Amino acid sequence: MIINKNTVHVKYLCSRPGHNRLVAMSAPRTARERIRREVTGEILDVARRHLAERGAAALSLRSVARDLDMAPSALYRYFDGRDALLSALILDAYESLAADAERAGESARPAAPEGERWPAVPRALRGWALEHPHEWGLIFGAPVPGYQAPEATIEPYARIARALARPVAQAAAAGRLAVAPAAPEAHRSELAAAVAPVAEELFPDLPSGAVPSAVVVRLVEAFAAVVGVISLEVFGHWRNTILDPAALFEATVRDAGMTVGLR
Amino acid sequence: MIINKNTVHVKYLCSRPGHNRLVAMSAPRTARERIRREVTGEILDVARRHLAERGAAALSLRSVARDLDMAPSALYRYFDGRDALLSALILDAYESLAADAERAGESARPAAPEGERWPAVPRALRGWALEHPHEWGLIFGAPVPGYQAPEATIEPYARIARALARPVAQAAAAGRLAVAPAAPEAHRSELAAAVAPVAEELFPDLPSGAVPSAVVVRLVEAFAAVVGVISLEVFGHWRNTILDPAALFEATVRDAGMTVGLR
C-alpha cells in the first residue's frame, strides 16, 4: 500500500465493520504521525463507503473530500491520487476477504471429516461477496487498467487459497484422500507441471508429492468453480434464471468437494 | 439497441473482424438512412476499437469524436450519450460471443459422441475471451451501475447457453446420457425447482423431464465452472501460478463434461 511514495506495511485488524479495516503496523511515534494515521483511516472509511454504495466507477476524490470537509487537493498529502486510493481499497478488500476465509476455515470443527469441513471456506467467500459485491468485483471482476495493486495482493490471495486447500491438506496428510475418479489428463506431466507452483504454495508443510498432482488440478478447478458460481450470482447473471442461488451454490460446493476427493 | 429513442432491431452479420459487427436489419430506404447507418457503424467501429485497446473505463465520447473528425455533440444524433454507446457495445459483445458459440457448436462433427463434441463451445468461449478480454469483462465482469443493457442481452445469452447445452440435449434424446454419479442434492425438489426455468429454456424441444433435473443442475455448474476458469485466466489471476492455462482449461472442460454425464 503506497502512501505518499512511502511504502507502509499494513495489516488487517479485525475491528468494527467499516471502521479502519486497514491500520498501519508500526506504532505511531509522534503526535503528527498519530493524526496522520487517523486521517488516513477516515479517508479510507469514507472511500470504502462510497465504493460499497456506488461502485468503483463512481469513486471520486472530490466527493470523498467533500464528505470529510477537506479540499480535494488535500487528499494528495495522503494518497498519490485516485489510482492510489483505489489501489488501497483493492488491497483492503483482499485482506478482508482473506481474513474471513481464514476465520471460517479455523472455526470449522477439527473432528469433523474433511468432506464436511470443506464447504466452510466457500460459504465464507460467498457470504463476503454478497455483503461486499463491489469489492468482490474489484478482486474477481475485470481488472481496471492501471488500478491493479501489484505485489501486495499476492499474500492475501495465497491465504485465501490456503484456507480453501486446508481440508485437502489434512485429508492427504491423514491418508483419507479418496482417489480422484477418472482423471486421465491429470496424469500427463504437462498438466502436473502447469500446477507445480500451486502445489508448492498450497501445501508447504507436506512433502512434495504427498498430494497427487491430479488432486491439485481438481482443487484449482474447484476454486475456479466456486469463484465462477459466486461471480455469476453476485454480478446478476442468475436473475430470472436460477431461482435459488443458495441451493445451486451448495450443490456446486458439494460436487466440487467430491471431485477433489474429499469424503 | 437504442438509437435516438427509436428502437431499431439489429442482427449480427458475420463480417470482417472489427467492421460493422452490428448492422440494422431492415434495408435502407432513403439515401439519408444509408448515410446514417454508415456513420452509426463507423462510430461503433471506433468505439469498439477504443474499448478493445484501453478498456471500458477509458471509453470517452470525445475521443471517439476526435477519431472521426466530428464534434462531440454530433454523436448525440446517433447515441443518447456515453451510456447508450457503451450499452450498444455491450449488446454487440453478447451478439458476437453468441455467434461464435453457435458456430462452434454447429461445426462439430454430428457423428462424434457427445463427450467429444462437448468441448467445442467452451473452447470457442475461451478463444473469444482471449481475443476480446475487455468485452469479456463487459459480459462476465462486474456490472457497471447504469450501463447494463437490459432486455436485449437476454436473447444472445440464451443462445450461448443453448449452444453449450446442445450435446446434452442430443445425448438425452438418444438415451446416451450417462447417469450422473452421486448427485443426492439434485434429487431434492428445491434444487430441481431452482433450475426449472433453465431446463425450460435449454431444452425447449424435449418433453419436460426428458433431462433429469440432476443433469440440469450439473450443466449449470459446468457453465459456471467454464466461465470461472476463463475469467480467472483472462482477468490475470493465473499469473505466476498456473503456467499452462490451456491445459488447465482442457482438464476443466473434460471434468465438467463427465460430471454432466457425457461420454
Add this chain to the structure above:
DNA sequence: GTCTATAACAAGATAGAC
C-alpha cells in the same frame, strides 16, 4: 427535418504556489 459545429457549463484529476 436533419445534421453539424461552436460555445458554454459542470464536474473531475492533478500540479504547483502559498
Add this chain to the structure above:
DNA sequence: GTCTATCTTGTTATAGAC
C-alpha cells in the same frame, strides 16, 4: 492544509448548412 490554474470529460443550448 488551502487556493488557483490547467486539462479532460459529459452534456446541453444555439445557430447555421443541407
